Amino acid sequence: MDTKDQQIFQKIQETFSSTDIRTVYAFEKLIGGGHFGSVRIAHRITDPQVKYAVKSILKENIKKDVKLLEEELSILTQVDHPNIIKFHETYIDYRYVHIVMELSEGGELFEKIVEMHRFSEQQAASLMKKIISAVKHLHERAICHRDLKPENFLFSDKTVEAEIKLIDFGLSKRFGQVLDHASEKMHTIVGTPYYVAPEVLKGNYDFSCDVWSLGVILYIMLCGYPPFEGDNNKEIFRRVLQQKLEFDPDEWSEVSMEAKDLLEKMLQKEPAKRISAIDALKHPWFAISHSDKANLDKRIFQRLKDFKAPQRFQVEALMFLVNNITKELDFKSLREAFRAIDKKNTGLLSLTEIKGAFRECRVPEEDLEEIFKRLDHDQDGQINYSEFLAATVDRKKALTMQNLWFAFHHYDVDNSGFITEASLTEVFHREGKYLNQEQVHEIMAQADQENKGKISFEDFSKLMKELLDS
Structure with missing residues (x-):
């Protein structure tokens, strides 16, 4: 990439990953084209079962409109709603910007x-x-x-x-x-x-x-x-x-x-x-x-009430799973519950909405505030869709051995058999998450209980299985 190109794409380069996408994903067939690029089905090399849509935008075609692309990426990382396509990762190389998204195969x-x-x-x-x-x-x-x-x-x-x-x-x-x-x-x-x-x-x-x-x-x-x-x-x-x-x-x-x-x-x-x-x-x-007459499944309430994920890394890994293993996990009842609680239709749950939904279950108010704090991982005063799914998903189904391997491979970016601080930094970069080195260090220190400087699959599995006992 020449220096001029580097300047044009600097913001995207700084926010996302410059790893070669072909070392992470294998491309399958071409399924369409949109603004300035093509869309292909792809799967992670470590797990061919889960499919994604990858939009590859030729940098040459978007040079003049790079602000539009920056805007699109910024928007994709912010939105989180059952009826908006889920953004996963972005990679930038010398010719393309690749956006990895949820694959929807039901047609337009x-x-x-x-x-x-x-x-x-x-x-x-x-x-x-x-x-x-x-x-x-x-x-x-x-x-x-x-x-x-x-x-x-x-x-x-x-x-x-x-x-x-x-x-x-x-x-x-x-x-x-x-x-x-x-x-x-x-x-x-x-x-x-x-x-x-x-x-x-x-x-x-x-x-x-x-x-x-x-x-x-x-x-x-x-x-x-x-x-x-x-x-x-x-x-x-x-x-x-x-x-x-x-x-x-x-x-x-x-x-x-x-x-x-x-x-x-x-x-x-x-x-x-x-x-x-x-x-x-x-x-x-x-x-x-009649779509807002969904009855709140008592089990969903129980899971919300019981949800405890003391560590940020546990939450990150659980949110990764609920956003990626959508075929195996039945989200229909969870989506309906989310919509039933989301009275204002904002795609976000406020403390007032949570209180309203659970008042009939006679849970003391102070408990609800405590529950809300536990669910609101990014501490923005609202529970977004992914946070809700992470808290209410059937954890036995989510944390199977196969799914844990899938998540582990996601964080073990260099296939070394270990998750390290450097690999966590790279994953957050791919996802466009703004975490400084200190924050990443803190997440790693919490998860690496034996202070080895790296997390094996056995350590990761043990850490995630703690969520089954909570």
């Missing part, structure tokens, strides 16, 4: 729309609730996606109960400080013609442009075609800006007034009058999906 929402032609209101409400919740999670973090379209939503697998996942943050942007008073506006015309909001075409917009795009997606889900059509982009743009929203009686006579009311609020041409993601989720139409 776009393909599903083509196949079904139109969705029942119940199907549409159930999906749209999850989709808006994911977008709200972004907006809460002052992130605007700017390219919401059915091609950017994938199903996790081909089963009926598959989760829907928002992908591709290539055009996303963080701006403003807080959701309620985003101080600045964005001015770049981006997005895809059918889904682009009128104010984006005028070059002065904020978060509400995402709500417009979701309105277009919902409209298509309910009738099979977009609200503003045209033979070319210019024609589509003209109609987006000028044409009134219409519901053709031939397609819409069977659709409820509530659905049309929500669409009118989402597809309001004036952004100031448009419904927000927060208020859209409270709309009466969503009562049709």
Whole structure:
């Protein structure tokens, strides 16, 4: 890499790993292309069973837009939601930036729309609730996606109960400080013609442009075609800006007034009058999906109550497992519990929400505060999705010998048979986690109880099995 390239990619180079990805992953088949690159299926060389999607971006193609890539990577490391694609690691070499992500094999929402032609209101409400919740999670973090379209939503697998996942943050942007008073506006015309909001075409917009795009997606889900059509982009743009929203009686006579009311609020041409993601989720139409009537499984409550992971390394390894071994561990009931507790649909649990969910179980308040502190590993005052999964997963199923080997190989980066301070530093680098040497040293010192300067598989296994007795 020449010096100029090094300067351009310096921030990514400093944040992530410059290890050769081919020493960690073996690439399988090509499955697609997105902004500036290709996407391939890959597996860890040490474990061919677990598959990932790796997006490889040619540096030559992104030099001029490296800020967009920095933004995308920064966003991917921040978000954590059941309906947003899970980011794992990033590697940078002399030609490419490789982003390792969760693999979703159920196909695009776009393909599903083509196949079904139109969705029942119940199907549409159930999906749209999850989709808006994911977008709200972004907006809460002052992130605007700017390219919401059915091609950017994938199903996790081909089963009926598959989760829907928002992908591709290539055009996303963080701006403003807080959701309620985003101080600045964005001015770049981006997005895809059918889904682009009128104010984006005028070059002065904020978060509400995402709500417009979701309105277009919902409209298509309910009738099979977009609200503003045209033979070319210019024609589509003209109609987006000028044409009134219409519901053709031939397609819409069977659709409820509530659905049309929500669409009118989402597809309001004036952004100031448009419904927000927060208020859209409270709309009466969503009562049709019955998805928030999940009963809290008493075992989940018991696991939350009993969760004790005295060491940061135990938590890191457990979170690695719940985010990587998704096929073997049944997360359906955990996802439903998370959504049931997450009353505000932010993709984060507050102490108030935890208290509300467990009040019926008659747990003393002080215990709940203690439980909350134990779960909130990054001490940001909220429990994110991965923290919740780590605390509520069936630990007997998660900590099998096979899974422990899988996790051990992840931390033993040079295949020496040991985890060291240097290998932990490299893993945190791959994950884009900002830990200084002192913090890494502390994690290692806690885990290395015999002070050997390295952790064998036997030591690691013993450390993780402590979680079974807690």
